Amino acid sequence: MSDFWIILTASIVAINAGLLGCFLLLRKMAMVGDAISHAVLPGIVVAYYFSGDKTSGLLLLGATLTGVLAAFLIDFLSRKAKIQGDASIGITYTLLFAVGMIMISSWMQGNVDIDMECVLYGDIATIHMDKIIVDDNLYLGPRAFYVEIIAFAIIGLSLFFGFKGFKLLAFNIDYARSLGINTGKWHYALMTLVSLTTVVAFEVVGAVLVVGFLIIPPATAQLVSTKLREMLLFTCLFGISAVISGYYLAVWLNVSITGSMVMVSGIIFFAVLIFQRIRNSSKQKIEFTEELTQYDQANK
Amino acid sequence: MNENCAIEVHNLTTTYGGAPVLWDVDFDLPAGKIIGVIGPNGSGKTTLLKTIMGLLEPSSGYVKIFNQDLSKMREKIAYVPQRESVDWDFPASVFDVVMMGRYRKGNLFKRTNNTDIEIVEECIEKVGLTEFRNRQIAQLSGGQQQRVFIARALAQKADIYLMDEPFVGVDAATENSILSLLEEMRNTGKTVLIIHHDLQTVSDYFDYLVLLNTRLIAKGTPQDVLTEENLSNAYGGQLTLLAKVANLIKENQFPIREKDVDL
Amino acid sequence: MQTFIDFISFKDPNVFYVVIGMICINSSSALIGSFAYLRKRSLIGDAVAHSLLPGICLGFIMAGEKNMIYLFFGAFFTGWLSTYLVDYIVNKSKIKQDAAIGIVLSSFFALGIVLLTFIQNGGYSDQGGLNHFLFGQAAAINKDELILFAVILAVIVGSIILFYRSFIIVSFNSDYAKSIGLPVRSIEFLMTSLTVLAIAAGIQALGVVLMSALIVTPAAAARFWSHKLKRMLFIAVVFSVFSGLLGAYISYANSNTPTGPWVVMILSIITLISFVGSTKRGILARYLKARKNKSKILLENILKAIYHYHERQNLENDLNLVLASAEILKVRRFDTTELQKGLNQLIRRGFIGRENNNYFLTEEGMTESKRIVRLHRLWEQYLLKRTSMDIFHVHSGAEAIEHILSPEIEKELEKELGIVGIPKEDF
Numbered sequence: 001m002s003d004f005w006i007i008l009t010a011s012i013v014a015i016n017a018g019l020l021g022c023f024l025l026l027r028k029m030a031m032v033g034d035a036i037s038h039a040v041l042p043g044i045v046v047a048y049y050f051s052g053d054k055t056s057g058l059l060l061l062g063a064t065l066t067g068v069l070a071a072f073l074i075d076f077l078s079r080k081a082k083i084q085g086d087a088s089i090g091i092t093y094t095l096l097f098a099v100g101m102i103m104i105s106s107w108m109q110g111n112v113d114i115d116m117e118c119v120l121y122g123d124i125a126t127i128h129m130d131k132i133i134v135d136d137n138l139y140l141g142p143r144a145f146y147v148e149i150i151a152f153a154i155i156g157l158s159l160f161f162g163f164k165g166f167k168l169l170a171f172n173i174d175y176a177r178s179l180g181i182n183t184g185k186w187h188y189a190l191m192t193l194v195s196l197t198t199v200v201a202f203e204v205v206g207a208v209l210v211v212g213f214l215i216i217p218p219a220t221a222q223l224v225s226t227k228l229r230e231m232l233l234f235t236c237l238f239g240i241s242a243v244i245s246g247y248y249l250a251v252w253l254n255v256s257i258t259g260s261m262v263m264v265s266g267i268i269f270f271a272v273l274i275f276q277r278i279r280n281s282s283k284q285k286i287e288f289t290e291e292l293t294q295y296d297q298a299n300k
Numbered sequence: 301m302n303e304n305c306a307i308e309v310h311n312l313t314t315t316y317g318g319a320p321v322l323w324d325v326d327f328d329l330p331a332g333k334i335i336g337v338i339g340p341n342g343s344g345k346t347t348l349l350k351t352i353m354g355l356l357e358p359s360s361g362y363v364k365i366f367n368q369d370l371s372k373m374r375e376k377i378a379y380v381p382q383r384e385s386v387d388w389d390f391p392a393s394v395f396d397v398v399m400m401g402r403y404r405k406g407n408l409f410k411r412t413n414n415t416d417i418e419i420v421e422e423c424i425e426k427v428g429l430t431e432f433r434n435r436q437i438a439q440l441s442g443g444q445q446q447r448v449f450i451a452r453a454l455a456q457k458a459d460i461y462l463m464d465e466p467f468v469g470v471d472a473a474t475e476n477s478i479l480s481l482l483e484e485m486r487n488t489g490k491t492v493l494i495i496h497h498d499l500q501t502v503s504d505y506f507d508y509l510v511l512l513n514t515r516l517i518a519k520g521t522p523q524d525v526l527t528e529e530n531l532s533n534a535y536g537g538q539l540t541l542l543a544k545v546a547n548l549i550k551e552n553q554f555p556i557r558e559k560d561v562d563l
Numbered sequence: 564m565q566t567f568i569d570f571i572s573f574k575d576p577n578v579f580y581v582v583i584g585m586i587c588i589n590s591s592s593a594l595i596g597s598f599a600y601l602r603k604r605s606l607i608g609d610a611v612a613h614s615l616l617p618g619i620c621l622g623f624i625m626a627g628e629k630n631m632i633y634l635f636f637g638a639f640f641t642g643w644l645s646t647y648l649v650d651y652i653v654n655k656s657k658i659k660q661d662a663a664i665g666i667v668l669s670s671f672f673a674l675g676i677v678l679l680t681f682i683q684n685g686g687y688s689d690q691g692g693l694n695h696f697l698f699g700q701a702a703a704i705n706k707d708e709l710i711l712f713a714v715i716l717a718v719i720v721g722s723i724i725l726f727y728r729s730f731i732i733v734s735f736n737s738d739y740a741k742s743i744g745l746p747v748r749s750i751e752f753l754m755t756s757l758t759v760l761a762i763a764a765g766i767q768a769l770g771v772v773l774m775s776a777l778i779v780t781p782a783a784a785a786r787f788w789s790h791k792l793k794r795m796l797f798i799a800v801v802f803s804v805f806s807g808l809l810g811a812y813i814s815y816a817n818s819n820t821p822t823g824p825w826v827v828m829i830l831s832i833i834t835l836i837s838f839v840g841s842t843k844r845g846i847l848a849r850y851l852k853a854r855k856n857k858s859k860i861l862l863e864n865i866l867k868a869i870y871h872y873h874e875r876q877n878l879e880n881d882l883n884l885v886l887a888s889a890e891i892l893k894v895r896r897f898d899t900t901e902l903q904k905g906l907n908q909l910i911r912r913g914f915i916g917r918e919n920n921n922y923f924l925t926e927e928g929m930t931e932s933k934r935i936v937r938l939h940r941l942w943e944q945y946l947l948k949r950t951s952m953d954i955f956h957v958h959s960g961a962e963a964i965e966h967i968l969s970p971e972i973e974k975e976l977e978k979e980l981g982i983v984g985i986p987k988e989d990f
Contacts, residue, residue, distance in 0.1 A: 083786070106817070259673045
């Protein structure tokens with residue numbers, strides 16, 4: 001039974017992260033997503049420290065704000081301090097992650113709920129221990145599952161109603177501004193959603209590996225899609241396949257579940273990339289031989 | 301103010317990193333004309349378009365569209381950015397991109413309706429891309445991509461069109477078909493402002509010209525503008541002093557204008 | 564205090580290793596990181612750092628124990644492979660560089676985690692220290708590693724000295740480097756290899772997640788202080804080594820805390836201080852400069868106004884003409900307190916004198932005000948000649964510019980316009 005809940009929960013994590021990841025990727029902000037996922041750590045620790053509870057709404061809100069702060073800081077460093085964009089990302093996320101680690105090592109000594117391992121790969125194997133039970137016989141599944149479902153609802157609705165806006169922003173931000181659209185608001189809306197996703201995913205997959213869910217499935221999908229809707233759909237499919245096969249691989253090898261899921265996701269990416277390259281080059285070869293025969297016939 | 305003035309640019313200065321890229325540029329553009337903006341590389345042509353469009357904040361001066369603030373006239377003015385400014389690998393079809401021309405601040409959260417679809421189909425047809433309407437934009441030639449952008453602007457149903465180098469990377473046949481489309485637009489009273497760099501063709505293409513090199517060098521009909529003196533001022537390296545002063549301003553973080561300029 | 568004395572006196576031999584180790588590691592990464600920064604490839608370091616983990620684990624599995632050589636070569640191999648894969652993805656598909664870095668980084672890191680848990684659950688003895696590679700533990704540096712770090716530093720310093728010019732040209736403009744016949748690919752290969760080396764040396768102390776800070780942050784902080792590459796390299800090394808030592812000390816004083824986060828914190832604080840206080844590009848310097856500019860403009864405008872007053876009386880060269888501040892205000896609008904401040908300052912500088920609340924130009928003040936008025940009018944003439952500006956706009960167009968024109972530009976203006984003396988009138 002726990003297999004089922006782990007796979008289901010991780011699949012929703014993959015869908016949430018992947019859908020938003022598509023827009024990050026198209027805006028060439030994949031590494032900003034990486035930075036946000038690291039940067040929520042101090043927010044999570046602070047909120048946990050003050051509320052003493054992993055389930056509190058305060059935790060989610062506080063941590064989400066840290067992610068948005070990171071996005072803001074990156075913007076500030078590159079615009080006001082004139083530090084290169086790349087370097088701004090690097091500086092911001094290492095700083096915030098370092099702050100989080102210092103908090104954990106000095107406040108959370110011996111705490112079982114937040115330690116560095118959980119930061120790395122989450123607690124996916126044990127999510128079923130924190131479950132919602134109505135009475136002794138009715139088991140409604142792990143709490144993390146419901147948190148993810150709520151996040152999915154928020155993200156799904158935002159993307160559904162804001163589809164045009166997010167698409168316009170990703171394709172051509174200057175054009176969006178020329179239509180009088182407040183691109184700053186849309187940008188921070190996206191950053192808030194990404195931040196929220198990484199915060200709720202923290203418990204399941206940790207702060208470091210979530211970036212694998214955020215970037216790899218959308219990138220794989222981008223290789224094979226010609227339309228945005230298609231890309232979103234393929235992202236979900238690639239994400240879910242990585243979750244399922246990654247899970248069973250992890251069980252078989254007795255290794256980290258989250259690590260295995262992201263690793264499989266990476267393998268799928270490279271497999272699709274190489275398959276596409278082989279197909280394209282054989283297509284070119286056929287075209288080339290056709291040209292040659294035409295040339296020969298013409299010469300005759 | 302002149303009734304027939306589509307765009308009024310008043311004492312406009314735009315800086316980049318402290319150095320003026322546009323400097324005290326001042327002109328009125330007539331409505332219902334095809335207007336060319338010419339000048340050497342780095343002379344502030346794109347900056348001018350972006351400042352008119354409100355994409356860049358001027359450090360002094362202002363722009364009026366039909367005597368109104370830009371914020372009130374957004375729907376009357378359409379912008380065609382440079383082709384290289386977007387990533388053509390974006391997963392979207394010709395139809396998707398042209399549909400973006402129907403997006404408005406007010407309708408972003410609404411579904412597209414049938415009128416929008418009709419307008420989009422009509423604009424795709426106008427630029428001759430109907431057979432490609434479902435093709436991914438990466439699989440188009442440079443000229444076709446440029447036509448997609450023009451169709452998107454047409455779909456905005458604006459009165460003024462600002463186009464940044466629409467003839468770059470375009471073959472001769474496409475260039476001619478784009479041009480006749482522009483003439484057709486002008487004949488229905490639209491104003492088209494185009495950044496252009498091919499001096500050979502300017503006098504054939506444009507009714508009115510703006511010659512820039514950071515400063516406004518000349519404006520008027522092609523005959524008035526394309527004099528030897530004006531061209532050597534713009535292209536002949538006569539303005540090295542201007543560039544040196546601009547550099548000094550940047551290095552010393554000097555304000556380009558004082559607050560109390562009159563008297 | 565006692566811990567501090569213990570620390571600097573190397574009472575604990577481990578402390579000595581840590582100090583020397585941090586010096587080697589931080590200098591290596593700051594040096595090569597500066598070139599990465601100039602090449603705008605800062606985040607590659609991030610991909611490399613994360614990608615070392617599977618290499619370390621593979622090295623461990625192959626050796627069956629924590630053999631430094633195996634671990635190091637494993638790390639170097641996967642780190643290098645990651646940079647190759649990033650370039651491969653960017654060149655062969657429509658995926659852009661930032662996404663390619665993200666893909667490689669997370670795939671390799673995930674592989675590393677899989678291998679690490681495989682080792683932990685696989686009954687290997689002696690695997691305890693592998694965890695240190697995740698978050699860094701400078702205290703774990705031992706003597707053998709120290710020698711390795713010193714060798715790496717020597718290799719990096721040696722390569723930079725030997726190939727200094729090639730590195731600069733390739734970092735600055737690789738197309739140009741190609742055009743003058745430099746073997747750009749080999750040089751880039753060398754720079755990449757050095758970067759991987761530096762990162763591989765550092766993860767023991769910093770951990771894979773934070774290691775990229777040692778590549779990026781010192782260079783970004785040093786950039787505020789100098790435009791010259793040599794000086795920038797030196798400053799980056801100083802910042803980085805200082806943070807490394809302080810971080811190691813804090814971690815030593817509070818046992819149990821990892822070193823990496825403290826080093827990164829201190830580095831970031833240095834960057835912040837640089838941003839605020841740097842003499843060249845800091846916001847403080849910018850603010851001071853703006854104030855200086857403002858005061859220069861005020862003083863020169865006052866002199867100009869007084870000279871205009873002279874002109875109106877047709878007494879251009881009369882040093883005996885006195886005027887009250889109210890009369891200056893008739894020529895030009897000033898904020899009255901500002902005007903008073905400016906007048907006092909001009910008196911201090913000897914440009915004007917005061918006589919019962921009336922002011923007059925000194926000889927120096929006369930020359931100075933003529934110079935300013937002249938510059939203004941020269942610029943007006945230039946605008947009239949070279950641009951389409953008409954006589955109604957040139958005056959306001961030339962305001963503010965007279966304060967910045969340098970003597971060289973003044974000469975050039977004279978030459979171009981053929982004007983000697985002061986042009987008659989403002990427009």
